[in-house]
Amino acid sequence: GAGVSQSPSNKVTEKGKDVELRCDPISGHTALYWYRQRLGQGLEFLIYFQGNSAPDKSGLPSDRFSAERTGESVSTLTIQRTQQEDSAVYLCASSWGVLAYEQYFGPGTRLTVT
Amino acid sequence: AQSVTQLDSQVPVFEEAPVELRCNYSSSVSVYLFWYVQYPNQGLQLLLKYLSGSTLVKGINGFEAEFNKSQTSFHLRKPSVHISDTAEYFCAVSGSGGYNKLIFGAGTRLAVHP
Numbered sequence: 001g002a003g004v005s006q007s008p009s010n011k012v013t014e015k016g017k018d019v020e021l022r023c024d025p026i027s028g029h030t031a032l033y034w035y036r037q038r039l040g041q042g043l044e045f046l047i048y049f050q051g052n053s054a055p056d057k058s059g060l061p062s063d064r065f066s067a068e069r070t071g072e073s074v075s076t077l078t079i080q081r082t083q084q085e086d087s088a089v090y091l092c093a094s095s096w097g098v099l100a101y102e103q104y105f106g107p108g109t110r111l112t113v114t
Numbered sequence: 115a116q117s118v119t120q121l122d123s124q125v126p127v128f129e130e131a132p133v134e135l136r137c138n139y140s141s142s143v144s145v146y147l148f149w150y151v152q153y154p155n156q157g158l159q160l161l162l163k164y165l166s167g168s169t170l171v172k173g174i175n176g177f178e179a180e181f182n183k184s185q186t187s188f189h190l191r192k193p194s195v196h197i198s199d200t201a202e203y204f205c206a207v208s209g210s211g212g213y214n215k216l217i218f219g220a221g222t223r224l225a226v227h228p
Contacts, residue, residue: 003157004157033215033216035216035218040123040220041220041221042118042120042204042218042219042220042221043158043204043206043216043218044218045215045216045217048215056215091157091158093158101146101148101163101165101208102160102163103160103216105150105157105158105159106157107155107156107157108157
C-alpha cells in the first residue's frame with residue numbers, strides 16, 4: 001500500500017516568505033508526527049497529532065511555526081516569515097495510534113531559505 | 115529529560131567485516147529503544163526495536179542490537195556488512211508512558227568499502 005507522502009520534495013524560498021509543507025499519512029493511521037532534521041544532526045521532534053488535536057506542540061521552535069491536521073488525514077506545517085535557520089529537512093511520520101511503536105516516515109521536504 | 119548519544123559520527127568499514135554502531139541513552143524512566151536507517155534520498159526505515167523481554171533484539175537485514183540497562187546502551191551490530199548497508203543510522207528513545215515521541219541521536223554514517 002501507499003506509504004507516507006510529503007510535498008513538495010524540495011522548496012527554496014526567500015527569507016521572510018511564508019511556506020506550507022504537506023504530509024499525507026498512511027490511511028488509517030491516527031497519530032502523526034513532524035520532525036526537523038538539520039544538516040549533520042539528528043531529528044528534532046516538533047509536534048504530534050492524535051486525530052486532529054495536537055496534545056504536544058512543545059517542539060515547535062517559535063510562534064512562526066504552526067501545524068494543523070484535517071481529521072485523521074492530511075497535515076500541513078506552516079512556517080511564517082522564514083529565516084535562514086529554518087533551512088532543514090522536515091519529516092513527517094504516522095502510526096496506528098499513539099501507543100503504536102513503529103512510526104512510518106515520509107521522504108521529507110528539503111527547505112532552503114536564501 | 116531523555117537524550118541519546120551516538121558515539122561515532124562516521125564509521126568506515128570494509129565489505130564482509132563486522133561492524134558495531136554505538137548508542138548510549140539517558141532517561142529517568144523506563145524506555146523503549148529503536149534503530150532507524152536512512153538510505154540516500156529516502157525516508158527513515160525501522161531496523162529494530164526493544165520494548166521489553168529479551169535484551170538481544172534481531173532486526174531486518176541481519177542487524178541485531180543488545181539492550182544493556184546497567185550501561186544505558188543499545189549498540190547495533192552486524193557480523194558481515196554489504197555495500198548496500200551504506201547509509202545513515204539513527205538511534206532513538208521514547209518513554210514507556212504516554213505517546214511515542216521519539217528522541218533521536220545525531221546519527222552515524224556507515225560507509226562500506228569494497
